Amino acid sequence: MNLAAPGLQQPNPQLDAQGNLRHFLTLDGLDRALLTDILDRTEGFLSVARQPVKKVPLCRGKVIANLFFENSTRTRTTFELAAKRLSADVLNLNISTSATAKGETLLDTLRNLEAMHVDMFVVRHADSGAAHFIASHAAPHVSVINAGDGCHAHPTQGMLDMFTIRQHKGDIAGLKVAIVGDILHSRVARSQISALNTLGAAEVRVIAPRTLIPTCAAEALGVEVFHDLREGVTDCDVIIMLRLQRERMTGGFLPSEHEYFLLFGLTEKRLTTAKPDAIVMHPGPINRGVEIDSEVADGPRSVILEQVSNGLAVRMAIMSTCIGTQYLAGQGAERDRPHD
Amino acid sequence: MTEPSPQRLSVLAARVIDPASGHDGIADLHLADGRILAIGPAPADFQPEQRIDANGLLAIPGLVDLCARLRQPGLEQKATIRSETRAAASAGITTLCCPPDTQPVVDTPAVAQLIHQIAETNGYARVVPAGSLTQNLAGEQISEMAALARAGCPVLSHADRPIRNTRVQRRALEYAATFGLTCFLHPADAALSEGGLVHEGRVSTRLGLPGIPEASETVAVARDLALAEQTGARIHFRGLSTARATEMLAEARARGVQVTADVSAHQLFLTEDDIGTFNANALVLPPLRTEADRKALRAAVAAGVISAICSDHQPHEPDAKLDPFPQTSPGISTLETLLPLVLRLVEEQLLPLHDALACVTSHAADILGLPFGRLQPGAPADFCLLAPEQRWTLTPERMQSQGKNTPFLGQTLQGQVSMTFLGGRLVFKDERDGAS
Numbered sequence: 001m002n003l004a005a006p007g008l009q010q011p012n013p014q015l016d017a018q019g020n021l022r023h024f025l026t027l028d029g030l031d032r033a034l035l036t037d038i039l040d041r042t043e044g045f046l047s048v049a050r051q052p053v054k055k056v057p058l059c060r061g062k063v064i065a066n067l068f069f070e071n072s073t074r075t076r077t078t079f080e081l082a083a084k085r086l087s088a089d090v091l092n093l094n095i096s097t098s099a100t101a102k103g104e105t106l107l108d109t110l111r112n113l114e115a116m117h118v119d120m121f122v123v124r125h126a127d128s129g130a131a132h133f134i135a136s137h138a139a140p141h142v143s144v145i146n147a148g149d150g151c152h153a154h155p156t157q158g159m160l161d162m163f164t165i166r167q168h169k170g171d172i173a174g175l176k177v178a179i180v181g182d183i184l185h186s187r188v189a190r191s192q193i194s195a196l197n198t199l200g201a202a203e204v205r206v207i208a209p210r211t212l213i214p215t216c217a218a219e220a221l222g223v224e225v226f227h228d229l230r231e232g233v234t235d236c237d238v239i240i241m242l243r244l245q246r247e248r249m250t251g252g253f254l255p256s257e258h259e260y261f262l263l264f265g266l267t268e269k270r271l272t273t274a275k276p277d278a279i280v281m282h283p284g285p286i287n288r289g290v291e292i293d294s295e296v297a298d299g300p301r302s303v304i305l306e307q308v309s310n311g312l313a314v315r316m317a318i319m320s321t322c323i324g325t326q327y328l329a330g331q332g333a334e335r336d337r338p339h340d
Numbered sequence: 341m342t343e344p345s346p347q348r349l350s351v352l353a354a355r356v357i358d359p360a361s362g363h364d365g366i367a368d369l370h371l372a373d374g375r376i377l378a379i380g381p382a383p384a385d386f387q388p389e390q391r392i393d394a395n396g397l398l399a400i401p402g403l404v405d406l407c408a409r410l411r412q413p414g415l416e417q418k419a420t421i422r423s424e425t426r427a428a429a430s431a432g433i434t435t436l437c438c439p440p441d442t443q444p445v446v447d448t449p450a451v452a453q454l455i456h457q458i459a460e461t462n463g464y465a466r467v468v469p470a471g472s473l474t475q476n477l478a479g480e481q482i483s484e485m486a487a488l489a490r491a492g493c494p495v496l497s498h499a500d501r502p503i504r505n506t507r508v509q510r511r512a513l514e515y516a517a518t519f520g521l522t523c524f525l526h527p528a529d530a531a532l533s534e535g536g537l538v539h540e541g542r543v544s545t546r547l548g549l550p551g552i553p554e555a556s557e558t559v560a561v562a563r564d565l566a567l568a569e570q571t572g573a574r575i576h577f578r579g580l581s582t583a584r585a586t587e588m589l590a591e592a593r594a595r596g597v598q599v600t601a602d603v604s605a606h607q608l609f610l611t612e613d614d615i616g617t618f619n620a621n622a623l624v625l626p627p628l629r630t631e632a633d634r635k636a637l638r639a640a641v642a643a644g645v646i647s648a649i650c651s652d653h654q655p656h657e658p659d660a661k662l663d664p665f666p667q668t669s670p671g672i673s674t675l676e677t678l679l680p681l682v683l684r685l686v687e688e689q690l691l692p693l694h695d696a697l698a699c700v701t702s703h704a705a706d707i708l709g710l711p712f713g714r715l716q717p718g719a720p721a722d723f724c725l726l727a728p729e730q731r732w733t734l735t736p737e738r739m740q741s742q743g744k745n746t747p748f749l750g751q752t753l754q755g756q757v758s759m760t761f762l763g764g765r766l767v768f769k770d771e772r773d774g775a776s
Contacts, residue, residue, distance in 0.1 A: 128618070133663065133664045
């Protein structure tokens with residue numbers, strides 16, 4: 001008998017009592033229908049960028065606070081822009097000069113922001129589980145979106161990658177996808193793998209030296225493990241390269257960037273075993289000549305810049321799903337989504 | 341609360357269980373001057389000042405806990421010797437061995453004597469500090485072990501901090517062997533466990549948490565067994581967590597190495613899966629491991645390879661667990677679940693009641709080299725009366741410990757301590773609702 005209440009059997013902390021999405025913390029535990037719904041909603045937001053007035057009123061009157069405890073330019077600005085396009089009021093907190101840096105606890109920081117009637121926290125943090133922690137202590141009307149926590153999850157990046165794949169391949173079901181690089185430390189990879197498996201990818205492969213593959217990867221993540229790039233990308237529809245953080249060289253995971261590129265860097269030559277119409281992705285920022293050759297990064301198969309463009313629409317879709325008003329079909333009225 | 345206790349006392353019609361001798365039967369227990377005078381008929385001319393009707397209750401030796409952090413001196417915001425010995429008394433525990441990682445560290449006689457003094461003045465249980473193997477637990481210079489032993493440290497320990505330098509470890513064991521002192525060792529390789537939080541496996545991979553591999557424990561066990569053989573030291577592995585380590589332990593014991601081991605009670609019930617979605621109350625060191633490890637630990641207890649079960653009590657203030665998972669402090673408040681969990685092993689038919697109780701009484705006392713954990717004439721009258729069938733729910737309000745940090749909150753447990761005696765003195769009497 002297991003005496004303690006196992007967390008795996010608890011209700012999904014991301015859903016409210018009605019089963020609606022309240023928090024967006026991880027792609028684990030979200031079903032195919034919900035992920036597909038987000039991707040469908042994203043389609044609708046793509047056109048907003050092409051409108052003369054690039055705004056929709058779905059989050060009008062809402063306050064969204066960007067809490068970035070880790071440096072980020074791309075993700076933070078994308079979230080900020082997405083919130084503004086949804087007509088929300090946006091707070092950007094500079095954590096390095098905030099009360100937290102002066103010793104205030106994270107919970108006290110949250111309580112103070114909640115007192116300002118913030119409706120949503122967008123959280124990036126160096127610790128795995130930080131977004132879950134904040135969500136578990138947030139007031140009932142507050143939603144939390146995980147913008148990356150430690151090595152755990154980066155669910156919005158995972159969704160924008162799924163959207164990009166769907167744009168090019170029509171459907172994720174049945175695809176063979178290879179993810180190359182530092183799987184061990186990659187929150188992006190974990191989210192991508194979770195989404196790919198939920199959305200019915202035929203095969204998800206991870207390719208890296210053993211030092212960058214987590215223990216029990218096949219069992220825990222549902223992937224096939226390869227240590228040879230050429231073999232791993234064979235017959236793949238999608239190849240996702242991951243950024244190699246330079247501290248991995250000093251951490252004893254790799255001998256040198258040179259050897260890594262020789263063995264695992266993506267070049268046109270190594271792409272020849274993949275499907276002819278395979279696309280190449282990268283969550284950015286890219287290290288040219290370390291994990292990917294410029295010829296590939298700037299080549300016809302690369303959809304790297306499209307990923308960036310899609311990030312805005314995906315985040316709008318997710319934010320509005322959590323806290324946006326819903327247009328009631330046939331009634332022309334807006335209504336707040338109730339949170340218990 | 342403690343209350344003035346009679347010099348002479350008879351406990352009537354209890355089921356007296358003494359795991360050390362194998363005694364098990366309905367009998368009277370007669371105490372005088374803090375010791376057990378007789379079990380069975382009262383000696384001629386014995387006139388008790390008080391009689392206690394213990395019909396329907398078990399009388400068992402007071403539990404001996406090999407590892408409980410009481411947080412004093414230095415971390416009184418978490419707990420105090422007074423608060424935790426009270427909790428211990430309420431759970432039938434009468435002897436607590438606290439590791440040396442207090443502030444200051446137990447590396448001088450003064451700190452050891454301070455702990456003894458506070459315990460004797462305020463305590464509801466005996467407290468024996470483990471002396472530090474090295475000065476300030478720094479792993480560099482061995483401590484004055486002889487002086488620590490004279491100051492009342494029955495064993496030496498390095499808390500949960502591995503000694504990095506194998507040469508220092510060797511010298512520490514060698515020097516301890518000079519005085520016949522047992523060394524408590526936390527089997528973890530410093531480099532392999534550095535930065536790790538949870539077992540390196542499925543859950544660490546899924547949650548993106550840094551892992552502590554099984555090899556961290558097995559490498560340390562191999563090293564320490566080799567050093568024990570080299571030095572002739574008597575070592576005790578404090579808190580095994582892996583199946584492979586239990587195999588290595590069994591093999592070494594069969595070879596005649598002077599080695600014993602214990603396991604934390606929660607390791608026999610919880611696995612890595614209980615971390616769930618970043619449950620900070622399941623963050624412990626050594627980490628909760630796999631179901632296979634849990635089963636192997638239980639088998640090792642049943643076979644007597646692991647001879648003691650301890651609480652590994654680590655009370656924390658609420659704030660210590662109110663942070664993102666990696667920022668929270670490891671440890672569970674476990675004094676009050678130790679006996680119920682041991683009784684559950686019996687209920688689950690892992691081992692007989694006698695053997696289970698021996699793991700928390702006589703075997704543990706033997707590892708400390710102390711004359712406790714026994715119900716025999718002449719032994720200190722440390723015992724508790726227990727209602728074995730009584731069920732109760734663990735709630736923060738009910739917990740006596742200052743630390744409420746436990747994954748067992750809300751669980752229904754079985755086995756309620758009715759009274760606890762320390763040296764013949766009543767230190768706990770259950771007066772809660774539903775008490776017998």
